[in-house]
Amino acid sequence: MNLCIKLYPAKLFMSLFVCLVLIGCSSEEEDKQATGMSAEETSEFVEEVIDEMSENGELDFAAEPDVEFKLNKNGLPEFLKLLEENKEVQVSYNACPLDIFQKHKSYKDHLSINDSYEDQCANDPAGCLKQCIDERNGVVCHDLAYVLEDNQSEIGDRYGKMMYAQACATGWPLSCTNRGAGIRNALEDDDPFFTRDEAETYMCLNASFEKMCDEKDAWGCYMVGSSHEYGEGREIDEAKAKEYYKRACEVDDESGACSN
Numbered sequence: 001m002n003l004c005i006k007l008y009p010a011k012l013f014m015s016l017f018v019c020l021v022l023i024g025c026s027s028e029e030e031d032k033q034a035t036g037m038s039a040e041e042t043s044e045f046v047e048e049v050i051d052e053m054s055e056n057g058e059l060d061f062a063a064e065p066d067v068e069f070k071l072n073k074n075g076l077p078e079f080l081k082l083l084e085e086n087k088e089v090q091v092s093y094n095a096c097p098l099d100i101f102q103k104h105k106s107y108k109d110h111l112s113i114n115d116s117y118e119d120q121c122a123n124d125p126a127g128c129l130k131q132c133i134d135e136r137n138g139v140v141c142h143d144l145a146y147v148l149e150d151n152q153s154e155i156g157d158r159y160g161k162m163m164y165a166q167a168c169a170t171g172w173p174l175s176c177t178n179r180g181a182g183i184r185n186a187l188e189d190d191d192p193f194f195t196r197d198e199a200e201t202y203m204c205l206n207a208s209f210e211k212m213c214d215e216k217d218a219w220g221c222y223m224v225g226s227s228h229e230y231g232e233g234r235e236i237d238e239a240k241a242k243e244y245y246k247r248a249c250e251v252d253d254e255s256g257a258c259s260n
Contacts, residue, residue, distance in 0.1 A: 069122035071151045079126045083159055088133060092165040094192040096204035097176040098211050104136050105171035117143040132166060141167035142175045157182070158190055173217035180208045181223065184232075202233025213247060221248035222257035 083089060092100050121128035121144040132141040145167050149160030161182045167175030183193045184205055193201055206227050212220025225244030228237045242260075249258035 067150055067153070069118045069147045069150050071125065071147065071154070072123050075126065076155075079129070080155065080159060082126060083129065083162060086129070086133070088169075089162050089166045092169045093162045095165070097165070097168050097179045097208040098204065100165070100169040101173075101176050101208075101211065102169070102171040104166075104169040105138075115139055118147055121147045129163075132163075132170070136170050138167055138170035138172035138175070141170050142172050145175060145178070157186060158188070161191065173212040173215040173220060176208055177212045177217050177220045177223060180205050180212075181219070184223070199233065202227075206233050213244065213251075216251050218248045218252040218255040218257035221245070221251060222260075225260065 088104070092103075117128060117140050121140070125144060125147065128140050128144040128147075131137055132144060141163060145160050145163030148155065148163055149157065152160055161179060164175045164179040164182065168179050183191065183201065187194055206224065209220045209223040209227065213224050214220075221244050225241045225248065226232070227234060228244065229241035230236070245258075245260040248255070248260075252258060
């Protein structure tokens with residue numbers, strides 16, 4: 001009820017009634033007793049109220065995307081240009097995940113994998129990019145990719161894909177899987193793989209996912225299972241699909257990858 005009042009303060013009585021109808025808090029008989037209107041009349045009345053409130057700007061169903069880590073807009077165009085022009089990132093972006101996995105792995109190995117850099121990367125993406133490249137820090141690379149992906153409604157999705165590729169090159173299995181998933185599930189015409197041969201792309205993806213599964217990435221195992229279930233670049237094999245779905249759960253039974 002408080003939500004209804006917050007959303008529609010200008011017409012409190014009608015707002016409460018609309019909310020009750022929309023969320024089904026009252027029965028048809030109760031509605032008729034309260035309003036003296038039939039179900040059809042109630043429906044027409046609700047439509048009129050919603051139309052009127054929409055016209056007056058009192059009702060807006062359009063919501064801003066839920067962004068967990070909002071990018072600092074200061075210097076954002078310059079950062080995106082820097083990312084586009086970074087040769088190392090572009091080489092990674094153009095490559096099959098399997099071919100670049102651990103190519104730029106740090107000698108430090110970044111054992112403090114529980115560190116989180118999302119807030120830092122949202123505030124200073126250029127600083128995170130420098131740290132990612134100079135230190136070969138896979139955690140920073142991956143978290144920067146996540147932040148860019150989180151803000152894709154504003155900047156597009158190619159930048160997150162670029163950074164997942166770079167994080168993959170530092171030896172971060174989940175980033176390799178994410179880059180592969182972007183090719184498989186969200187391939188746009190500005191992606192280097194858009195014009196690649198489909199059969200070769202599936203060979204790349206399946207081999208990459210299998211490697212990441214071996215590296216104990218639950219989503220990598222899930223993606224292998226999915227490729228067997230739906231026959232993506234291979235024959236449908238339900239037994240193999242179940243085997244890899246099971247492996248995903250064995251790797252991490254709390255992951256969303258453990259769903260089959």
